[in-house]
Amino acid sequence: MTLSHDVLIVGGGGAGLRAAIAVAEDDARLSVAIVSKVYPMRSHTVSAEGGAAAVIRPDDSLDEHAYDTISGGDWLCAQDAVEVFVKEAPGELLRLEHWGCPWSREPDGRVAVRPFGGMKKMRTWYAADRTGFHLLHTLFQTALQYERIARYDEWYVMKLLVDDGRVVGVVAVELMSGRIEAITAKAVILCTGGCGQIYPFTTNAAIKTGDGLGLAYRAGAPLKDMEFVQYHPTGLPFTGILVTEAARAEGGWLINKDGYRYLQDYDLGTPSPKPVLRSMELGPRDRLSQAFVKEIEKGRTLDTPYGPVVHLDLRHLGETVIDARLPFVRELCRSYENIDPVHELIPVRPVVHYMMGGVHTDIHGATPLEGLFAAGEAACVSINGANRLGSNSLPELLVFGARAGRAAASFASGAQGGTAVRPAVQAQVEDERRRLERDLFHRDGKEPISAIREEMRATMEEGAGIYRSGDSLAKAADRLSVLQERFRSARLEDRSRTFNTELLAALELSFMLDVAEIIVHCALLREESRGAHQRVDFPARDDHRFLANSLVHRDADGSQRVEYPPVTITRWPPGERVYGR
Amino acid sequence: MTDRITLRVTRYRPESETEPTAQEYEIPLRKEWAILDGLNHIKDHLDGTLSYRWSCRMGVCGSCGMTVNGEPKLTCATFLEDYAPGPIRVEPLSNFPVVRDLVVDIGDFMRKLPQIKPWLIRSEQEPPAENEYPQLPAEREEYERFSMCINCMLCYAACPVYGLDQEFLGPAAIALAQRYNLDSRDQGASERMDVLSAAEGIWACTFVGECSAVCPKDVDPAGAIQRYKFTAAMESLKTLLLPRGAR
Numbered sequence: 001m002t003l004s005h006d007v008l009i010v011g012g013g014g015a016g017l018r019a020a021i022a023v024a025e026d027d028a029r030l031s032v033a034i035v036s037k038v039y040p041m042r043s044h045t046v047s048a049e050g051g052a053a054a055v056i057r058p059d060d061s062l063d064e065h066a067y068d069t070i071s072g073g074d075w076l077c078a079q080d081a082v083e084v085f086v087k088e089a090p091g092e093l094l095r096l097e098h099w100g101c102p103w104s105r106e107p108d109g110r111v112a113v114r115p116f117g118g119m120k121k122m123r124t125w126y127a128a129d130r131t132g133f134h135l136l137h138t139l140f141q142t143a144l145q146y147e148r149i150a151r152y153d154e155w156y157v158m159k160l161l162v163d164d165g166r167v168v169g170v171v172a173v174e175l176m177s178g179r180i181e182a183i184t185a186k187a188v189i190l191c192t193g194g195c196g197q198i199y200p201f202t203t204n205a206a207i208k209t210g211d212g213l214g215l216a217y218r219a220g221a222p223l224k225d226m227e228f229v230q231y232h233p234t235g236l237p238f239t240g241i242l243v244t245e246a247a248r249a250e251g252g253w254l255i256n257k258d259g260y261r262y263l264q265d266y267d268l269g270t271p272s273p274k275p276v277l278r279s280m281e282l283g284p285r286d287r288l289s290q291a292f293v294k295e296i297e298k299g300r301t302l303d304t305p306y307g308p309v310v311h312l313d314l315r316h317l318g319e320t321v322i323d324a325r326l327p328f329v330r331e332l333c334r335s336y337e338n339i340d341p342v343h344e345l346i347p348v349r350p351v352v353h354y355m356m357g358g359v360h361t362d363i364h365g366a367t368p369l370e371g372l373f374a375a376g377e378a379a380c381v382s383i384n385g386a387n388r389l390g391s392n393s394l395p396e397l398l399v400f401g402a403r404a405g406r407a408a409a410s411f412a413s414g415a416q417g418g419t420a421v422r423p424a425v426q427a428q429v430e431d432e433r434r435r436l437e438r439d440l441f442h443r444d445g446k447e448p449i450s451a452i453r454e455e456m457r458a459t460m461e462e463g464a465g466i467y468r469s470g471d472s473l474a475k476a477a478d479r480l481s482v483l484q485e486r487f488r489s490a491r492l493e494d495r496s497r498t499f500n501t502e503l504l505a506a507l508e509l510s511f512m513l514d515v516a517e518i519i520v521h522c523a524l525l526r527e528e529s530r531g532a533h534q535r536v537d538f539p540a541r542d543d544h545r546f547l548a549n550s551l552v553h554r555d556a557d558g559s560q561r562v563e564y565p566p567v568t569i570t571r572w573p574p575g576e577r578v579y580g581r
Numbered sequence: 582m583t584d585r586i587t588l589r590v591t592r593y594r595p596e597s598e599t600e601p602t603a604q605e606y607e608i609p610l611r612k613e614w615a616i617l618d619g620l621n622h623i624k625d626h627l628d629g630t631l632s633y634r635w636s637c638r639m640g641v642c643g644s645c646g647m648t649v650n651g652e653p654k655l656t657c658a659t660f661l662e663d664y665a666p667g668p669i670r671v672e673p674l675s676n677f678p679v680v681r682d683l684v685v686d687i688g689d690f691m692r693k694l695p696q697i698k699p700w701l702i703r704s705e706q707e708p709p710a711e712n713e714y715p716q717l718p719a720e721r722e723e724y725e726r727f728s729m730c731i732n733c734m735l736c737y738a739a740c741p742v743y744g745l746d747q748e749f750l751g752p753a754a755i756a757l758a759q760r761y762n763l764d765s766r767d768q769g770a771s772e773r774m775d776v777l778s779a780a781e782g783i784w785a786c787t788f789v790g791e792c793s794a795v796c797p798k799d800v801d802p803a804g805a806i807q808r809y810k811f812t813a814a815m816e817s818l819k820t821l822l823l824p825r826g827a828r
Contacts, residue, residue, distance in 0.1 A: 038634075039691065041732055042642045098708035100701035100764060102721055102728050109715035133641055134728065141699040141757075153691070176680060205636040238613050241639045332639060335658050336613075450625035494630040496594055499681040502629045 002421065005150065006030040006412040007405075008169065008185035010157050010212060012040030014132070014394065015376025015401035016191035017139040018092075019365075022405025024146040030409055033150035035157055035172055035183060037207060037504070041140045044193050044205040045397070048132020049244035049328060051114060051124035052394035054089035060121040062086045069392060070572050072118040072284050073356075073385020074531035075547065076225065079570040081363045081381040085392075085399050092398035093125050101138040102127050104325075114325075115249040116391045118284040118579075120277050124391040129244050129328040135394060152183070156504055157211065159432050160188065160219040160372070163425050167219065167371035171432040175504065178497025180436060182429040186415040187371050187408035190216055191401065194355035194377040198512045198519075200457035202352040203235055203242040212378040214511030216359040217518065221369040222553045222563075224380040226515070227523035228356035228532045230388055231466050233288035235351025237306035239336050243329055243348055245390040248281035250325050253313045254288070255345075256300040262310070266291040269580015273316075279580035286387040286532045287579065289350035293466050304347060311345040318342070350466060354393065356384040356532065357522075360551055365404025371411065375404040382549065386531020436503075445491035449506050452487050456480065456509075456516055464520050469536045473524040480517045487513060521560050522550045543574050584610040586661055587668035588619055590631065593679050601679065603670075604628075610665060616656040617645055620671070620683075633683035640797060643731035646738065647683050648672040653735040655797045674738040687734055693750055696776050697758040702769025720765040727760035727805055729798040736792035736802050748781040752792035752802030755783060759805040762812075778813045786810075 007023045009016045012034045023032040034040065055065050065086040070077045097103055097111060104112045104126050116124040127134040143149050154175045161169040161182060169184035192212030196204025217223055233254070234243040248254070251274060256262045261271045261280065268287060269279035276282065292310060295301050301308035314322060314329075319342045322330055326341075333341050358380035365373045365381075376397040383396055421429070463476025487509065494502040528542035529535050548564035555561050585607050593601040606623045614622075617635055624631050635645040638657040645656045650670050661669070677685035708714070736752035743749045758777055762770040777783055786806045793803040 038636060038642075038644065039687075039732075042636055042644050044637065044642075046642050046731075047637050047639060094711075094713060097713045098701070100761065100766065102725060102764075103713070105716055105718045105721055107718060109717045109720075111713050130641070130729075133731070137728075141694075142701075144695045145698070145700045147695075176686075205642060206638070207636045239638065328641075335640065448625070448629055450629070454625075492629070494632075496596055496630070496681070498595055499632045499684045501624075501632045 003181055003183040005033040005183065005185045007032045007187045007189065007408045008183055009034045009189045009191055010170065010215070011043070011191035011193060011376070011378065012036035012151070013043030013191060013193055013376065013397070014045035014136055014139060015378070015397035016040070016189070017136070017143050018398050018401030019189050019191060019375055019405035019408070020149045021139070021143055021146065022402040023409045024149055026406050026409040027413055028148070030412055031150070032148065033152060033183070035152035035155045035170065037154060037156045037175070037211070039153050040151070041137055043136060044208050045132045045136040047203070047205060047242065048135070048394055049129045049242060050246035050249070051116060051126035051131045051391045052093055052135065053116065053119060053124045053389070053391040054093045054395050055086065055123050056090055056111065057113065057122065060123055064121055065123060067572060068119050068278070069383060069389055070385065071575070071577050072389040073387055074541065074577060075543070075574040076382065076385030076530060076549065076567055078382050078568040079572060080568050082383050083570060084363050085383045085396060088399045089395035092395060092402065096135060096138055096398070099138050099142040102134050104128055114246060115275055115277055115282060116389070117245050117248065117282050118278060118389040119391070124249070126246065129246050129326050131394065156507065157215060158507060159428070160215050161425050161428055162219050162369075163422060165370060167369055168425060171429055173436070175499050178500060180433050182421060182425070184421055186412040187373060189365070189404050189408050190359055190372070190374040190378050191376045192378045194358070195512060195515050196352045198456060198516045199352040199460050201235070201240050201461065203232060203240055204352065209508035209512050210515040211508065211511050212374065213359060214514045216367065216369070216372065216374065217514060217554050219369060219372070220554065221367040221372055222360045222551045223518060224357055224360035224549050224551050225382055225386075226355075226357035226518045226552060227526050227550060228386050229352060229464070229519065230285055230354040230356060230532050231289035231350040232285055232353035233292060233350050234312055234348040236332070236337055237304055237309055237347055237349055240351045241332055241336055242351070242353070243312060243332070243346060244326070245285070247312060247314055247326055247329055249275060250321060251275050251317050252281060254281055255311050255313055256295050257302045258300060260300070262295050262300065263288065263291055266294065267580070276580070283579045284387055284389060285353070289466050290534060292350050302347070307349060309347040309349045312348045313345055314341045315343060315345070354388055356380070356382065356386065356388055361404070363403070364407040365400050366407055371415075373404040373408045375400040386533060443492050445489045447486065447490055449487070449490045449492070449502070449509050452483050452490055453509050453512070456483050456513060459483070460516055460519070464523050467534045467536050468523055470524065473520050476520045477517070477524065480513065480520060484513050484517070518552055518560060522552055522562060525562055526550060547574060586610040586665060588623065589668045589670045590623070590683070591672040592631070592682055594681060605668065610661055612662055614661050616647070616649055616654070616659045616661060616669065616671060619661055620656065632681045641731055643733035646674050646733045646735050648674055648738065653738040653795050655733060655735070658797060674734055676738050676740065676744045677734070689747060690732070690734060690737065690751065690754070693754050694757075697750070697754050698769060698773050699757045699761060701761065701764065701767050702772060703766070704768050714766040716765055723765070724760050724763035727756045727763065727800060730756055730800045731798055733797065735795045735797065739791040739795040741789055741791065742785055742787055746781070746785065749785045750776065750782050752806065755809065756800055756802040756805040759809055762809070774813070774816065777809060783809050783813060
């Protein structure tokens with residue numbers, strides 16, 4: 001059996017669904033399919049809470065959104081990409097509205113906006129504090145009306161097929177049956193999200209294992225800016241469940257064990273009762289997470305069985321505001337912490353949230369590898385630079401999901417030849433089948449994969465956390481290479497073909513180990529501090545050496561080669577990041 | 582010494598078993614652990630062959646629905662402590678074919694979804710280029726509740742009608758149709774009517790109300806169905822009263 005499409009999208013979250021609709025709208029003759037390891041409406045976009053930024057108010061401007069984004073990203077953003085992004089974001093959010101997204105409204109019926117961290121104007125659209133959930137379900141339901149969008153639900157992509165320097169499809173396993181098939185395509189778009197699961201404490205869902213990053217890298221596409229890992233300042237202890245930044249945008253305060261709004265000690269402004277844009281609790285995520293570490297060092301955090309915490313105080317907002325604007329926060333706190341934020345303080349600590357880095361693409365979502373495109377968190381255009389601003393990721397996956405869809409459609413329409421499988425490609429498929437049979441199904445190894453996974457996570461937190469050093473990173477690199485070795489002799493107990501989640505976990509871990517090594521390697525080489533990448537041994541930003549993106553390639557011998565092409569600067573020369581003054 | 586609790590988990594491996602069996606695992610009883618944390622402990626430390634679905638573990642992706650002591654639950658939001666001293670029975674969701682262990686086949690629901698046209702339908706060709714469709718907060722509130730469904734399938738597992746007749750459209754699908762019917766921006770209610778008013782649509786529901794009782798998101802599918810029954814009755818009454826050939 002040959003499964004074949006013009007455009008194949010890997011991942012059915014926000015970016016993947018938006019790309020699929022773009023392909024379907026672009027050219028009715030094209031066959032398009034989404035292959036996803038979960039049903040699309042289970043994708044992690046569903047967990048996004050706070051909102052989606054796009055300029056719609058008369059007192060706002062595209063340039064201001066661009067400046068906030070670029071300064072928020074500590075000048076590592078590709079400014080041409082940011083200009084495209086802020087320009088197209090309003091149209092994309094409006095399109096979601098026309099598709100039925102239940103955006104929250106002003107009393108007069110217009111779409112409402114709220115403040116958000118690092119944003120100088122109110123431009124964050126929201127659907128209460130379930131924005132990602134509504135956005136994903138709207139996209140999924142809208143996509144259902146296109147019968148031409150085929151779906152491979154609960155299929156896992158193991159490998160990209162490359163023929164003569166061009167991506168021509170994937171090898172995937174259907175979880176339900178265990179069968180392994182090639183799905184050929186003229187263009188492939190990776191929309192697989194990030195990789196928070198390589199860290200022990202993350203807001204990211206279990207499915208976020210960096211599959212697309214690993215797939216692209218192994219196939220020869222470079223990854224970009226992988227050392228930039230965002231810690232969100234407010235996660236619930238133990239679970240890592242996100243308490244949205246909207247909680248602070250609506251007026252919540254961060255206080256230490258003395259009840260003191262400690263952010264005032266970190267050049268983030270002076271406290272005022274009402275939220276002030278680009279100040280204090282509405283500063284950028286990197287700076288807030290770093291301030292937390294400094295509070296630990298000063299002994300001003302509270303100890304819990306799950307590490308030190310500070311408190312998020314929403315009590316002064318009152319029940320009416322909390323229920324109208326932050327109902328999900330209240331629900332999550334009640335369910336998972338057994339506290340009610342209307343009356344009690346919420347314990348929070350920084351938690352791994354987002355990968356600024358990803359598969360290197362141009363502003364059309366195209367990677368340097370012919371036939372391969374990427375969008376969303378899996379990609380790095382980069383509009384996020386060294387630190388993403390809250391509420392930029394949802395519009396990003398729409399703008400660049402749509403762009404990648406259109407670019408892939410146009411590439412597929414013009415592509416020469418059919419999608420017949422050439423013998424060289426068929427051999428790759430057989431290799432993958434054998435890899436599963438020999439390496440995974442019939443393996444009596446020493447230790448379970450969960451032990452290796454746990455150690456990888458601890459290694460990343462210790463070595464490549466909020467603050468890193470040459471020393472901590474070198475140690476992490478050593479431990480990871482031992483873990484790679486141990487993984488090759490790990491044990492798999494489950495020999496069933498039917499919904500084998502242990503096999504799935506092994507395939508995911510294999511990608512995660514590769515991605516972890518890349519993060520550590522890139523972090524070691526970047527000898528400066530910028531945005532979310534803070535080196536205690538190189539505490540200053542170094543524009544002379546590192547006003548450049550890290551581009552990591554896999555060489556033929558499997559080693560990592562990093563290049564530093566200069567950042568694209570259009571209109572905003574590098575400057576100081578100023579918050580609260 | 583940590584307290585411990587026993588999970589009695591349904592196992593079913595179609596390649597080697599003809600019938601599901603139960604397997605007991607003793608796990609630590611920790612205050613903050615959900616049932617799902619218990620399953621993950623088993624998977625990581627006791628038995629790597631146990632299969633189940635999960636992802637967000639914050640009650641919004643809808644993956645981890647299972648039957649806990651006979652009731653359909655999201656296992657990420659159901660806590661071990663509430664069932665102490667145990668044992669706790671963890672079984673796959675009822676009313677669905679079991680694929681393996683705790684994994685059920687929800688393909689039937691996925692095939693029904695497009696039938697109710699869960700997308701915004703408008704009569705005009707193009708939406709306004711520069712503007713949103715206006716919607717007052719009160720108009721949004723009208724359908725908001727029905728827009729909260731996470732497709733976790735607990736309502737299908739609880740529904741006695743669906744248990745007897747798999748052709749029944751079911752609670753979540755009908756609630757979703759109503760989510761669009763009641764949206765002030767939507768003009769597609771008449772297009773959804775045939776499917777909803779068919780014998781396997783709303784009229785199959787005997788209003789047991791179990792769907793609303795088990796819903797973790799307070800969507801109230803039973804209310805959606807009752808409300809649509811009234812709408813449909815009024816529509817058919819109108820049809821009877823209208824003069825023939827007036828179209």
